[in-house]
Amino acid sequence: MGEEPEEGNGEASEEKREEPRRGTPEERFRETVRRKAQRRRESRQRPEDRVWHWLGMFGLVGWAVAIPAVAGVALGVLIDGRWESEVSWTLTLLFVGVALGCLNAWYWVTKERERHE
Numbered sequence: 001m002g003e004e005p006e007e008g009n010g011e012a013s014e015e016k017r018e019e020p021r022r023g024t025p026e027e028r029f030r031e032t033v034r035r036k037a038q039r040r041r042e043s044r045q046r047p048e049d050r051v052w053h054w055l056g057m058f059g060l061v062g063w064a065v066a067i068p069a070v071a072g073v074a075l076g077v078l079i080d081g082r083w084e085s086e087v088s089w090t091l092t093l094l095f096v097g098v099a100l101g102c103l104n105a106w107y108w109v110t111k112e113r114e115r116h117e
Contacts, residue, residue: 060108065101072097 076090 057109057112061105064105064108065098068097068101068104069094070097072100 072093073090076088076093079089
């Protein structure tokens with residue numbers, strides 16, 4: 001019974017307020033920062049893993065651009081073969097596919113960079 005702080009004692013109540021409660025936003029934030037820092041330290045200790053990771057990312061970016069570009073060409077060839085037009089739909093949709101692929105690749109690279117920071 002002597003261990004419980006008295007209500008008039010301001011020091012004991014201040015200590016309880018400074019310590020974050022389990023599951024609070026502050027505690028979750030600290031845990032997130034701790035995990036990211038640990039992951040970064042581990043990544044820096046193994047540089048060979050970073051090389052393979054970024055080579056894999058290079059392949060992902062390549063496919064992210066190539067697939068929409070090829071799909072645009074295929075659709076353009078189909079449209080050009082069925083309907084006559086002054087516009088080359090093959091070239092137009094090739095450029096649209098490359099643009100969409102670049103946006104897609106930018107999204108994935110940004111997402112991966114944020115994950116590693």
